[in-house]
Amino acid sequence: MLRISKLTDYGTMILVHLAAGARGAKEGAVNPEHLCSASDVASGTRLALPTVQKLLKLLARSELVRSVRGAEGGYALARNPATITAAEILDVFEGPLSITECSTADSRCELEDGCPTGGAWQKINRGIRGALEDISLADLAHPPREFPLVDLSGRASRLRQRLPPGQG
Amino acid sequence: MLRISKLTDYGTMILVHLAAGARGAKEGAVNPEHLCSASDVASGTRLALPTVQKLLKLLARSELVRSVRGAEGGYALARNPATITAAEILDVFEGPLSITECSTADSRCELEDGCPTGGAWQKINRGIRGALEDISLADLAHPPREFPLVDLSGRASRLRQRLPPGQG
DNA sequence: AGATACTGGACTAAGATAGTCCCATATAGA
């Protein structure tokens, strides 16, 4: 149920690597200036290099990761991991697709008139999205810690302001 | 993000039709004895008949719907709509798949050692499932009413006892 | 200049999905 693609899973691993990899570079403290090359990430995550390259290219086009070209170039997180939400990560890899076809903003559902569910899935979707917006990349990068997986009541998330408009 | 298949969406429409259709048959009160044929459901939901047949066959094999063969036969919900959860519905159509490959019970993930996320998606998945277990088919069948889309804190759902073991 | 490393996009194989169709079986009623 409710699968995400492998690519999204890999992409999350890569993001976590970037979040944690910046730490290992300089004596324990996080160094946002540190750049990881695609090869670095591939060996660090044990994923195939071409796949990592593809995903990093995708990430670099998003707001989440910045890149520096040329020798000694590489990738780094564009923002603090604490301000990157799981919902944003899913948006990058899976697009702004919703749980059902008819709940996307732009697609018009031809069944809507006869549909007896009346947007129930849409509401469920919004609730799930709310939950994902309360989980940050920093949470994902610290597995031993229990992160706050509570409360999908749909109230405004404290991280909401980073989201592009029209995707809720 | 987090798509469910069209078939699952259709299947939910069918279930809602069965839940509501039993009502229309006899003067407003729900009649659990009323059987809907596949053709009834197809015209009621405006879905293609072969697709409806396929989905009803699937549903009949699950615990959610019972069937009567032969002339004057048809389908009806096997249980009260209030005791059927959205999580169960997803299980029927999408199988017990989890949000990521490595979070299913039986599949062993070969990346687990090097995986930096340490089961974060699994926890997210469990939370989402908790939310889906708190939404009943009866909730889905009453769109005007606001149903309780709150609290995915992971505590035991009050409907949990109907779920088959080993899928939480 | 030459090496390094990202950028953009094409491309393919494999798998999942959506939808249809056929034949067998069960039941009710004439």
Place this chain on the structure above:
DNA sequence: TCTATATGGGACTATCTTAGTCCAGTATCT
């Protein structure tokens, strides 16, 4: 008993999506 009505099980195909690879181009550092 015969026939119309329905479900049961499964095969089958076209289409879309996914996963993974590869190449030619561009920017930057030494």
